[in-house]
Amino acid sequence: MKLRIVLMLALMGFVCCSFYACTQKDSSVGSEITGGLDNPQEIIIEPENSAFYQIEATTGASPYLLVGEYNSYQTAALLKFVPTSALPDSYAVDSLAIVMYVDSMFNSDPVYIDVIAVNESQEWSEIGVTWSELDSLELGDAISAFEVNSGLDSITIHLPPPSEPVADSTFADSLLRAWDQANSGEKTLLYNNGLYLKATGTVSNLVQLASAEYTISAHQPRLEMYVTVFDTSDTTGTYPLQDTLIVYASSDAFVATDNAGIDDSTRLYLGNAVAHRSMLYFDFQNLLPSYGIGIHRAEVTLHADKENPLNIGKINGSFHLRMQDTTWFDTPETAPIAFGDVPVLSIYDEETGLLTMKINTFVYDWISAPDTNFGFMIKSFDEFLDISRTVFYGLNAPDSLRPEMRIIYIEGGQ
Amino acid sequence: MRRCTFILSTLLAVSTTAFAAGSIFSGLADYGLWETFTSSRAAGFGKAGLALGDSVGLNFMNPADLASLKKTRVSVGGFLTNTRMEDPYGVDSEDWAQFEHFGVAIVLRSGLGLGFFITPASRIDYRYNWQSEAGGVDFTETRSGSGGLSRTGLNVGWAFSEWGKIGASAAVLFGQVEESRISYTEESGYDPYIEFLNTQQWLGFTGSIGVLLEPTPKFSIAAILEPEAPIQLDNEFAYSEEDSMVLTEAEYKLAGLYGIGLSYQFSPHLLTSAQLLYRPWSAVDDLPVITDEYQDAVEIGGGLEWIPGEWDDEFFFSRLQYRAGLRYESNYVKSQGSSLNGYYGTFGIGIPLHQGRDRIDLSLEYGLRGDITDNGGQERILKIRAGINLGETWFVRSKPSWED
Numbered sequence: 001m002k003l004r005i006v007l008m009l010a011l012m013g014f015v016c017c018s019f020y021a022c023t024q025k026d027s028s029v030g031s032e033i034t035g036g037l038d039n040p041q042e043i044i045i046e047p048e049n050s051a052f053y054q055i056e057a058t059t060g061a062s063p064y065l066l067v068g069e070y071n072s073y074q075t076a077a078l079l080k081f082v083p084t085s086a087l088p089d090s091y092a093v094d095s096l097a098i099v100m101y102v103d104s105m106f107n108s109d110p111v112y113i114d115v116i117a118v119n120e121s122q123e124w125s126e127i128g129v130t131w132s133e134l135d136s137l138e139l140g141d142a143i144s145a146f147e148v149n150s151g152l153d154s155i156t157i158h159l160p161p162p163s164e165p166v167a168d169s170t171f172a173d174s175l176l177r178a179w180d181q182a183n184s185g186e187k188t189l190l191y192n193n194g195l196y197l198k199a200t201g202t203v204s205n206l207v208q209l210a211s212a213e214y215t216i217s218a219h220q221p222r223l224e225m226y227v228t229v230f231d232t233s234d235t236t237g238t239y240p241l242q243d244t245l246i247v248y249a250s251s252d253a254f255v256a257t258d259n260a261g262i263d264d265s266t267r268l269y270l271g272n273a274v275a276h277r278s279m280l281y282f283d284f285q286n287l288l289p290s291y292g293i294g295i296h297r298a299e300v301t302l303h304a305d306k307e308n309p310l311n312i313g314k315i316n317g318s319f320h321l322r323m324q325d326t327t328w329f330d331t332p333e334t335a336p337i338a339f340g341d342v343p344v345l346s347i348y349d350e351e352t353g354l355l356t357m358k359i360n361t362f363v364y365d366w367i368s369a370p371d372t373n374f375g376f377m378i379k380s381f382d383e384f385l386d387i388s389r390t391v392f393y394g395l396n397a398p399d400s401l402r403p404e405m406r407i408i409y410i411e412g413g414q
Numbered sequence: 415m416r417r418c419t420f421i422l423s424t425l426l427a428v429s430t431t432a433f434a435a436g437s438i439f440s441g442l443a444d445y446g447l448w449e450t451f452t453s454s455r456a457a458g459f460g461k462a463g464l465a466l467g468d469s470v471g472l473n474f475m476n477p478a479d480l481a482s483l484k485k486t487r488v489s490v491g492g493f494l495t496n497t498r499m500e501d502p503y504g505v506d507s508e509d510w511a512q513f514e515h516f517g518v519a520i521v522l523r524s525g526l527g528l529g530f531f532i533t534p535a536s537r538i539d540y541r542y543n544w545q546s547e548a549g550g551v552d553f554t555e556t557r558s559g560s561g562g563l564s565r566t567g568l569n570v571g572w573a574f575s576e577w578g579k580i581g582a583s584a585a586v587l588f589g590q591v592e593e594s595r596i597s598y599t600e601e602s603g604y605d606p607y608i609e610f611l612n613t614q615q616w617l618g619f620t621g622s623i624g625v626l627l628e629p630t631p632k633f634s635i636a637a638i639l640e641p642e643a644p645i646q647l648d649n650e651f652a653y654s655e656e657d658s659m660v661l662t663e664a665e666y667k668l669a670g671l672y673g674i675g676l677s678y679q680f681s682p683h684l685l686t687s688a689q690l691l692y693r694p695w696s697a698v699d700d701l702p703v704i705t706d707e708y709q710d711a712v713e714i715g716g717g718l719e720w721i722p723g724e725w726d727d728e729f730f731f732s733r734l735q736y737r738a739g740l741r742y743e744s745n746y747v748k749s750q751g752s753s754l755n756g757y758y759g760t761f762g763i764g765i766p767l768h769q770g771r772d773r774i775d776l777s778l779e780y781g782l783r784g785d786i787t788d789n790g791g792q793e794r795i796l797k798i799r800a801g802i803n804l805g806e807t808w809f810v811r812s813k814p815s816w817e818d
Contacts, residue, residue: 029499029506030438031542033749033790039546040553040597291660294608294653296553296599360605408549410597412610412653 040296040410043288047403049281049375050395052268053333057275057383060126060253063213064103064386065221066273068111068199068206071312072260073274073387075206076134078124080194081223083247095226096159098195101210101219108150109205114142115157118193126251131274134255139196148207154219194251206387212249221249256387260310267305268378268392268403270315270355275383278302278392279328279335281375282405284366291368292412298363302378302392303401304353313388314350315380319343320357323374337377345381348390355392363407438499438540438791439754439784442747444614444702445668446538446562446591450475450691450713451515454491454775454801458762460715460739462689464675465636467626470773471803472517472529475673476636477581478626480519480527480571484805487529490516491775491801501791514799525573530566537562538591554598561591563616571624579626587618587645587668610653618645618668632679636689640671642698667700669693669711669746688716695746707748715741717760725770735764737777749789756783758795768805775801 065077079098098115105111116139118124124133144157199207210219225245258274269276280300300320305311321337328335346357357378366373380388393401440446452475456463464476472489473479492513499506512534519529541558567585574580595610622640629635644665652659675689691713695701701708717739723732738761745754758781765774779797786792 029501029504030441030540030791031544032501032503033438033442033784038595039555040548040551042549292610292651292653294597294610295605296548296551296597296608297604358603406549408551408604410595410608412595412651 038411040408042406042408044404044406045282045287047280047395047405048283049329050268050279050403051265051328051332052276052278054258054262054269054271054274054276055333056130056132056256057273058126058128058130058253059255059273059384060129060251061213061384062254062386063211063215064254065100065197065209065211065252066206066254066256066387067113067197067209068106069203070106070206070387071310071389073206073256073258073312073389074131075254075256075273075387076131076199077197077209077252077254078118078126078129078194079197079221079249079252080126080192081221081247082192082250083223083225083245097224097226098157098159098221099154099224100157100221101154101214101216102148102152103208103210103214105148105150105208106206107204109203110150111148111203111205111207112200113146113148113207114198114200115144115146116142116196116198118196123193124253126253129253129255131255131257143195145200208386211254212252221252223247223249258389260389262310265394266396267308267394268302269310269389270318270378270380270392271387271389272313272315272380272383272385273387274389275380276389277332277377277379279323279332279375279377280403281326281329281373282366284363284370284373288367288407288409289411290370293364293367294410294412295360295363296408296410297358298360298405298407298409300357300359300403300405302355302403303397304348304355305391305393305401306353308391310389310391313386313390315348315355315382315388315390316385317345317347317381318355318357318378319345319381320359320362320376320378322362322376326374328375328377338374343381359405363405437497437537437783437793438501439745439747439749439789439793440538441540441542441557441559442749442754443707444591446536446559448536448693448711448746449534451533452476452689454489454515454777454799454803455719455735455737455762455764455773456687457775457779457799457801458737458739458760458764458777459687459717459719460741460758460760461713462675462677462687462715462717462739462741464624464638464673464687464689465626465634465677466675466687467628467634467677470771470805471775471801472519472531474515474517474531474533476624476626476638476675477529477569477583477622478571478579478624478636480529480569480581481525481573481579481626482571483519483521483527485521485771486806487519487803488517488806489801489803491799493797493799495795495797497796498794499791500786500793502786515801519569525579527569527571529569529571531569532564532566535563535565535587535589538593551599551601551604556596556598557594559591559593561589561614563587563589567621577628581624581626583622583624583640585620585622587616587620587643589616590614591616608654610651613650613652615648615650616645617648618643620668622671634675634677636673636675636677638671638673642670643668644700647702664702665700666702667698669695669698683721685719686716687718688714690714693746708746709744709748709753711744711746713741713743715739719764725766733766735762735766737762737764741781745783749784749791752785752788754784754789756781758782762799771805773803775799775803 066075067077146155212220214220256273268278321341324336324338348355437447452463453471453473455471467482469482494511496509515533517531538559543556546553569583571581591614593612597608620643624638626636647664649662673691677687679685693711695708719737721735727733741758743756760779762777777799781795783793
């Protein structure tokens with residue numbers, strides 16, 4: 001009996017040790033025997049359809065104000081100061097000066113710019129104003145003008161004080177009329193729709209001025225008001241009265257139009273200001289199984305046509321967004337964009353001329369649910385920033401330059 | 415106390431899932447590698463136990479042998495193994511131990527026995543790592559699997575005559591297999607890690623009929639027949655990029671099993687046994703993978719047992735049973751298009767206990783499976799088995815005092 005008990009206990013111990021001593025093979029020996037194991041695969045497909053259109057972007061957030069004409073682009077700038085808080089009732093304005101800084105010029109040609117006061121009836125907002133909106137802009141004669149030459153760092157626009165009655169004022173009803181009222185001891189700003197800067201004459205250059213969003217605050221547009229104390233008994237409180245008051249621009253934007261009339265469907269376009277946007281559609285029908293595919297990378301690559309004369313400036317990168325339907329095949333400018341996508345930034349490599357966009361999420365959805373595949377839009381990620389038009393090869397380009405989607409995937413062996 | 419230890423050990427044994435030995439070749443098919451088990455005694459005979467009438471140990475393959483029992487029997491055992499794996503690029507060695515069999519049988523009446531058993535049926539235990547390249551990017555791939563099928567059920571054996579026994583078995587095949595597929599890269603801008611996970615739940619019902627004939631006291635012939643059986647698969651497929659998973663059901667088939675065995679008692683001290691097992695996998699239509707990768711499986715084994723002395727011999731070693739055998743198997747899956755064959759030699763010892771009413775069986779098996787050139791790899795397998803066979807006077811009342 002004791003032997004039997006010992007045997008039973010030994011048996012129990014053996015079973016316990018046997019179970020817990022089980023190990024799992026963890027070496028790589030034997031990997032070659034399983035011929036037919038699926039390795040990651042690469043497939044390259046080309047789009048079935050493409051389109052592009054252009055839209056006037058709102059540029060109020062741009063750190064620049066562009067004025068001039070270049071490569072079929074035409075731009076003008078809007079600028080507005082609200083000096084009410086800086087101007088006590090007891091002051092009269094003797095003269096004004098607007099100081100602006102030049103960031104860059106496209107070439108060395110001089111640019112002549114008129115300064116026009118925006119009409120009383122034309123209000124504008126820096127977020128939303130576009131060239132099309134200014135078609136009905138009523139503009140009078142220029143109240144001032146200046147020339148921008150290569151190498152110039154800053155410009156000063158001098159505005160004389162109102163020296164004539166308001167009704168006979170040779171200056172547009174705008175900021176100066178307000179000064180006229182102030183000159184009489186009343187700080188009543190009748191209206192203020194800002195100033196319009198427009199290139200005149202034969203222009204083949206674009207001037208890039210610093211805007212109110214410029215990174216160097218000292219270079220942001222400012223209004224300098226040279227004042228005379230009107231009523232010394234009126235004070236502004238504890239602070240001493242100044243004879244020069246400075247106000248920075250409260251709102252500004254540039255508006256642009258593209259007169260190139262692009263209709264070349266063999267190319268795709270991306271751009272800023274007059275923002276070109278392109279769409280692509282890839283057909284995944286019967287390409288891959290609808291489930292059980294793991295995608296390491298799905299990318300779309302556009303090759304820039306760097307020699308194309310329509311290139312101006314460059315884009316920095318792009319966003320890509322899914323389309324809600326395929327009406328863009330016919331009317332790209334009105335086709336809706338799908339909701340819910342978080343814009344993903346892709347950087348444009350200027351040196352190689354490649355714009356590569358990673359779209360793993362899109363491809364996963366299109367493979368698993370082909371009926372949600374309506375293609376996607378590519379747009380410059382900073383359309384508000386400046387002027388640019390970057391040309392890319394389209395569907396009819398030589399093999400190595402066409403847009404393509406490259407997918408590296410693995411099948412899960414379900 | 416004995417009952418407690420019996421129950422505890424039984425529960426412990428049953429609570430563990432029985433797995434057959436793993437192999438680098440076990441990733442070749444969804445079922446894994448099949449293993450057969452007859453009895454702990456036959457393990458020293460080259461596993462040729464179909465025709466071994468054994469009243470001490472339990473025969474897990476031929477239910478007819480249950481008719482030989484004289485008392486309640488418990489048989490349990492397992493093994494320790496060292497497997498040396500080699501392919502053209504490297505060598506590795508793995509050690510593990512596992513439970514292999516548990517059975518308990520009772521005598522319903524003389525010549526009629528009923529048994530419960532659990533044994534491994536197959537095992538998947540592999541892990542493959544390799545490097546690949548796509549689109550100029552390097553990837554590390556892993557495919558691994560673990561699990562297998564176990565077999566449990568009831569056997570019944572009946573002696574319809576002095577020379578003939580017949581038995582039947584009703585069994586459940588069940589198990590879980592997890593297979594993982596991982597693709598990994600360190601390349602910037604790529605989703606670095608993709609994993610697919612297949613969790614498979616297998617369930618099937620099968621049965622067999624066994625015959626054990628003893629036309630002469632020295633000669634036995636046995637046969638078993640297990641028909642082709644369906645097996646249900648519930649598969650859960652998930653992968654790292656999706657929150658959802660795909661659940662699928664499928665039904666496949668398991669090939670039938672046909673076996674024939676012979677044994678001959680040359681003398682009270684010398685016994686031989688041989689058997690042939692055959693599974694026609696090529697005739698099965700519904701298999702989880704491409705049919706071309708399956709072939710009919712054959713297993714041939716044989717050996718002899720020698721007892722040098724008498725049961726009460728004064729010299730200890732003369733009381734033991736010495737066994738030796740050889741076994742050949744041709745597996746049901748191919749590797750790299752070639753048959754996956756195994757060659758094994760066995761040596762065993764039976765240690766009688768309790769005046770021969772119980773027995774400990776120890777065996778050593780050494781074999782080669784596969785060929786580096788033809789199959790892409792080879793395994794050298796060393797297995798040390800131990801089986802304990804005990805008889806109990808369960809379900810027997812004590813003699814009433816008035817009969818004294």
